[in-house]
Amino acid sequence: MRVWVDSSIVPAAESGNVVAEVVGWESPEEIVIIGAHLDSWDLGTGAIDDGAGVGITMAALELIKEAGLAPRRTIRLVLWGAEEVGLLGASAYRDRHAADLDQHVIGSESDFGGGRVWKVTAASQSEAGDALFAHIARLLAPIGIAPGRSDQPGGGPDMYPLIAAGVPSLRLHQDGRDYFDLHHTADDTVDKLDARSLDQNVAAFAVFAWLVADSDVSFRAESE
Ligand SMILES: [Zn+2]
Numbered sequence: 001m002r003v004w005v006d007s008s009i010v011p012a013a014e015s016g017n018v019v020a021e022v023v024g025w026e027s028p029e030e031i032v033i034i035g036a037h038l039d040s041w042d043l044g045t046g047a048i049d050d051g052a053g054v055g056i057t058m059a060a061l062e063l064i065k066e067a068g069l070a071p072r073r074t075i076r077l078v079l080w081g082a083e084e085v086g087l088l089g090a091s092a093y094r095d096r097h098a099a100d101l102d103q104h105v106i107g108s109e110s111d112f113g114g115g116r117v118w119k120v121t122a123a124s125q126s127e128a129g130d131a132l133f134a135h136i137a138r139l140l141a142p143i144g145i146a147p148g149r150s151d152q153p154g155g156g157p158d159m160y161p162l163i164a165a166g167v168p169s170l171r172l173h174q175d176g177r178d179y180f181d182l183h184h185t186a187d188d189t190v191d192k193l194d195a196r197s198l199d200q201n202v203a204a205f206a207v208f209a210w211l212v213a214d215s216d217v218s219f220r221a222e223s224e
Helices: 047-066 088-096 100-104 125-141 157-164 195-213
Strands: 018-022 027-035 075-078 102-108 117-122 168-176
Touching: 018 047, 018 195, 027 047, 027 100, 027 157, 027 195, 047 075, 047 195, 075 088, 075 195, 088 102, 088 157, 088 168, 102 157, 102 168, 102 195, 117 125, 117 195, 168 195
Parallel strands: 027 075, 027 102
Antiparallel strands: 018 075, 117 168
16 A cells, blocks of 8 residues: 655645525524635545535525525524544634624534435424424425424534534534545545535425524523
8 A cells, every 4th residue: 555645734825714694583693604615625626525515505506596585593504624634614603793693593513525415403492493493394394404403403514613602503414425435535525416416405404494483483492
């Protein structure tokens, strides 16, 4: 076996989060976050990690806009910057929004390639949250998504700083059986993506984001 390793340390450079919103008509200050990360590892093109997630979540927001739907709460798409080097964009977002994190209803990141979603979980701590989660899961079942637990955090890596700060999360678990064959390698290229799988992901994100944003449900513990 021959192993070729080539590494270097490059100077720090500026990055940024890219944010787009559909502003809620009733409670614009209450935020539902969807998103993915913009940067990628240097060997491949970043189609799988995380171009897929960027496309999925942008398309979900576009679908809601195209349908002419206006949610009660704001849906905020965040394309996180500098994820690969240590969740820097997500940490900066948490710091900038420290005063209004309690207005963040729930968040979810798509960051596991372009495979089909097979399970949904959420971190609900309220009965109303459990009920809305069950409703979302029922609507997602026909596109092959199984209901998972409603008390399990994990909305994608860029959600970790927000989850640690108390923001509820939801995860659309993808089939990632080939993910680590491609992840951070020169084989991370767009030919590995499947349009039908991406469509299914877009549908799942649109359903989840719309239903939570057009509700007044809190996933936080009732005493909060
Ligand atoms: Zn990633």
